[in-house]
Structures are given as C-alpha cells and as structure tokens.
Amino acid sequence: MKTTSSPQRAVQRLGAAYFPTPIARSPLPIAAPRARGVAAAWLLILATPFLIFLGGCAEVASRPGPKRLGGAYGPPATSASAEVAMDRRVADSRPGLGTGWGEERDSQVSRTGFVRAEGNSPAAVDRIYYNDRAGLDAMLAHEGGRERGAGGLVRMAAGLVSAGLRDDSGGWLDGYWAGGRRLIAGERGGRYEIVVRNDTRDRLEIVLSVDGLDVMDGRGASFRKRGYIVHAGDTLTVDGFRTSSSTVAAFRFSRVNRSYAALKHGDTRNVGVIGLAVFSERDPEVWRRRGANPFPGSRWATPPE
Numbered sequence: 361m362k363t364t365s366s367p368q369r370a371v372q373r374l375g376a377a378y379f380p381t382p383i384a385r386s387p388l389p390i391a392a393p394r395a396r397g398v399a400a401a402w403l404l405i406l407a408t409p410f411l412i413f414l415g416g417c418a419e420v421a422s423r424p425g426p427k428r429l430g431g432a433y434g435p436p437a438t439s440a441s442a443e444v445a446m447d448r449r450v451a452d453s454r455p456g457l458g459t460g461w462g463e464e465r466d467s468q469v470s471r472t473g474f475v476r477a478e479g480n481s482p483a484a485v486d487r488i489y490y491n492d493r494a495g496l497d498a499m500l501a502h503e504g505g506r507e508r509g510a511g512g513l514v515r516m517a518a519g520l521v522s523a524g525l526r527d528d529s530g531g532w533l534d535g536y537w538a539g540g541r542r543l544i545a546g547e548r549g550g551r552y553e554i555v556v557r558n559d560t561r562d563r564l565e566i567v568l569s570v571d572g573l574d575v576m577d578g579r580g581a582s583f584r585k586r587g588y589i590v591h592a593g594d595t596l597t598v599d600g601f602r603t604s605s606s607t608v609a610a611f612r613f614s615r616v617n618r619s620y621a622a623l624k625h626g627d628t629r630n631v632g633v634i635g636l637a638v639f640s641e642r643d644p645e646v647w648r649r650r651g652a653n654p655f656p657g658s659r660w661a662t663p664p665e
Contacts, residue, residue: 456495457546458619458631459570462600462610469605472589474565475642480583482567482637484517488525488535489633490544490613496536503539510535510542513557517638520564521590522557525634526597546613553599553611554634558590565589565639568598570611571621572630576602578620583637 477483491499512532513522525533525544528551536543546552554575558564566588567574569581576585578601590596600608601620609620622628 454616454628454631456491456616456632457548457613458616458621458628460612460614460618461620461623462551462612464603464607465600465610466606467599467602467608469588469602474563474589475644476565477640477642482583483640484520484638486517486523486636486638487633488516488523488542488544488636490525490533490546491632492548492613493545495632496543496545499541499543500536500538503541510537510544513555514542515559516542517636520558520560520638520640521566521636522559523636524555525552526555527552548613548615550613551599551610552613553597555595555597556590556636557595558592561592563589563591563641565641566596567635567637567639569635570601571619571633572627572635573601573621573625575600578624581635587637587639 489499511524511534513524514535515521516523524535525546527533533552534545536545554568554570556566556568565586567581567583567585568587569575572581573579574581574585575598576587588596588598598608600610602608616622616628616631619628619631621631
C-alpha cells in the first residue's frame with residue numbers, strides 16, 4: 361500500500377495494519393419679574409457646569425459594578441495570555457486522562473493521489489471518548505445509561521469503517537456505550553493506538569484527531585486537512601502524532617495537565633475525545649460521464665478514420 365503525508369495530499373499507512381451618556385442640562389428659563397429675572401438668569405448660567413458635573417456623577421453611580429462570580433470579580437480577562445493562564449489553572453485541577461507526547465516510533469508513509477468526492481465535506485463523522493475508570497463511571501452515571509460492551513473493532517461513521525483502541529500489547533481496550541456515546545477506558549502511562557478498518561469496497565481517506573489536535577501536524581483539527589488513505593478491506597493503525605514521513609510521537613495516556621494539548625497549546629477544552637472523519641473518493645469515470653455533453657455542436661456525421 362502507498363501513503364501520503366503532504367498537507368495538500370492524503371496519506372495512508374504502509375503495511376495495511378496503519379469570534380453619549382445624557383448630559384444634565386438646565387431646564388428652559390421660566391418667565392419671571394424683570395428685577396429678579398436677570399439675577400436668576402446669571403445664577404442659572406453659573407450653576408450649569410455644577411449641574412452638569414452632578415449629572416455625570418449620577419450617571420456613573422447608576423452603572424452596575426462588576427459582579428462576583430465564583431470568588432472572582434468580572435469581567436473576565438480577555439488577553440490571550442490571561443486566557444492561556446486560566447486554562448492551565450483549569451488543567452491543573454482536572455481529573456482524568458489526556459493524551460501525552462510519547463516516545464519516537466517508526467512509522468513510514470508516502471504520498472499518493474486522492475480526490476475527495478465532496479470536497480471538505482466528509483461522508484461521515486464519529487468520535488470516541490476516553491478516560492480512566494473513575495471518569496467513565498461518572499460519564500455513565502451522567503448519561504443515565506448502563507454499560508454495554510463496545511470494545512474491539514466496532515462499526516462507526518455510518519457503517520463505513522470499524523474502529524477501536526488497542527494497547528501496546530495488542531489487546532483491545534475496554535469500551536462501553538452510554539447515551540449514544542462510545543466510551544473507552546484507559547490507564548495513565550499506557551500507550552495506545554487507533555485502529556480503523558475500511559468496511560467498504562472503495563478507497564477512503566481517514567482524518568483523525570486526538571484531544572482536538574490533528575494527528576498529522578499536532579495543530580487544531582479541521583476537515584480541510586488531509587489524512588490517511590485506506591484501501592477497501594484494509595486496516596489502518598495510527599500510533600502517534602506524526603513528526604516526519606518516517607516517525608511519530610507515541611500516544612500515551614497522561615494527566616490532563618501533562619497532555620500534549622496542555623503543554624503545547626495551553627488548551628485542554630477538547631481533551632478526552634478522538635475524532636474520526638471519513639471521506640469518499642471521487643470516481644474519475646463517473647465524473648466524466650456526468651459531465652458528458654449531449655449536444656456538442658457537430659453538424660454532420662463523418663466516418664471514423
């Protein structure tokens with residue numbers, strides 16, 4: 361099998377198993393006896409700045425002050441550095457698992473051509489949630505469901521593929537269904553790999569993300585990015601974030617504050633989920649026939665040469 365890792369092209373693994381305060385104004389003058397009218401007018405003119413000042417003070421005093429939320433005064437900081445600092449504090453306090461940057465592993469890929477049938481719109485999207493046992497129990501309780509086995513390779517993404525997580529010994533990690541979500545149990549420090557089998561008769565492009573990060577470049581995942589090509593019936597195994605055309609950094613379960621998402625990007629909002637986007641291939645012959653012109657403009661028939 362041939363593969364590709366160019367940002368502009370798709371990739372597949374070798375070996376078949378890879379977002380004016382109103383100013384207080386003086387009232388209009390009121391008609392008054394002339395003897396006192398002039399004095400009153402001058403008094404009104406001299407008092408106007410003072411009235412304006414009082415009006416401004418009254419306006420400021422009427423504005424609500426910052427609210428106290430959860431022990432902190434608002435509004436929240438908006439600078440990028442403040443947001444990162446806050447997210448890191450959150451990460452330090454979060455229980456459960458994330459995915460860390462592991463050891464270097466061999467992983468050969470090469471380039472190949474693949475034209476998506478619907479551009480950047482995938483044929484199907486799915487996800488797998490993971491956490492430690494305590495975290496899974498909390499999710500199961502929250503979803504109000506009960507455990508049902510979902511380990512091994514399980515049909516996903518509208519039935520186009522089967523997918524699962526495997527540990528470093530080759531065994532399948534335990535999985536469960538709850539509230540329509542697939543949950544996988546991991547252990548801190550354990551290495552894992554994502555396994556995807558193409559259950560169709562055609563080539564597919566598989567774009568994967570871990571903790572919201574594309575497995576090819578370690579940056580925010582997007583449907584615009586390219587993935588691995590898997591031939592009909594073949595199986596893809598992805599065991600790390602790609603660092604070159606021949607190596608990856610292994611996926612290892614870690615604390616949230618030690619995850620690659622936290623250490624590299626300071627963002628743990630998407631920790632705990634593995635994304636799977638499946639793209640079908642455009643058949644060149646089908647597209648040629650769809651574009652055939654029934655009236656190309658020829659006037660008379662002539663014999664073939």
